[in-house]
Amino acid sequence: MSTPVLDVRGLAYAYPDGHQALFGVDLHVHRGERVALLGPNGAGKTTLVLHLNGILAAGAGSVSVSGLPVTKPNVQEVRRRVGIVFQDPDDQLFMPSVRDDVAFGPANLGLRGEALERRVREALDKVGMVDFADRPPHHLSFGQRRRVAVATVLAMEPEILVLDEPSSNLDPASRRELAEILRGLDVTVLMVTHDLPYAFELCPRSVVLSDGVVVADGATYDVLTDDALMSAHRLELPFGFDPRTIGSPSAG
Ligand SMILES: Nc1ncnc2c1ncn2[C@@H]1O[C@H](COP(=O)(O)OP(=O)(O)OP(=O)(O)O)[C@@H](O)[C@H]1O
Secondary structure, eight states: OOOOSEEEEEEEEEOTTSOEEEEEEEEEEOTTOEEEEEOOTTSSHHHHHHHHTTSSOOSEEEEEETTEEOOGGGHHHHHHHEEEEOSOGGGTOOSSSHHHHHHHHHHHTTOOHHHHHHHHHHHHHHTTOGGGTTSOGGGSOHHHHHHHHHHHHHTTOOSEEEEESTTTTOOHHHHHHHHHHHHHOOSEEEEEOSOHHHHHHHOSEEEEEETTEEEEEEEHHHHHTOHHHHHHTTOOOOTTOOHHHHOOOOOO
16 A cells, blocks of 8 residues: 555653653554544544644654654654644734735745745635635634635645644534535545534544544444444534434545
């Protein structure tokens, strides 16, 4: 099989106060996959994500992105390859205009002039925000800001897009629109979420992390319909949502 885009092996991590958050996590994500990372509060999902672009350094084990180890000397290239969209778009948008925010990363990589303009336009086009290029980000709705945050990451042409709770704080229409955008992207996706219907809709595969350990890794349908697994790890389907009555969504 090809080199995984994301290859996490035996990853263990303890915070400086001694709290052990990850115990030997293995996770392999291949090109084009969309994978949901599920698990109760405190499972270690954020801790894992912070290792993917070198914000945290592995205590034991390793993380590689398309064969490149996530280590200090590689951190700049790793951060181009791993695009993380954090939960709060305001953590990612700080320039006077949408265009400037989306241009910031590629300009840092040395892109200029028409090449930079094109990169920005393409990224905004992917999230349906071209018409907002001249607007100050703080004048946009929350849902629009989240889409711009996704564009800032796409403009780096990452190998993997990591999304932390992408559906949080979105109204139903914005939630659906973002799902359509994400489904249409030609990029590998790892999505951290407590929104199990969103995981079901978007990600054919789910990985469940609990107490710092991977306790399940398989088809999202199988994970969400495994009642013993779900209750053992405090995962609950919202009232009225039953994957069995919907059936497996297409992987497309
Ligand atoms: N800076 C820190 N120092 C010490 N312990 C921490 C720190 N950050 C997180 N933890 C602990 O590590 C464990 C994993 O936390 P983490 O934030 O990775 O979980 P999570 O799965 O992302 O949770 P949530 O779903 O609530 O976002 C928790 O027990 C948490 O209290």
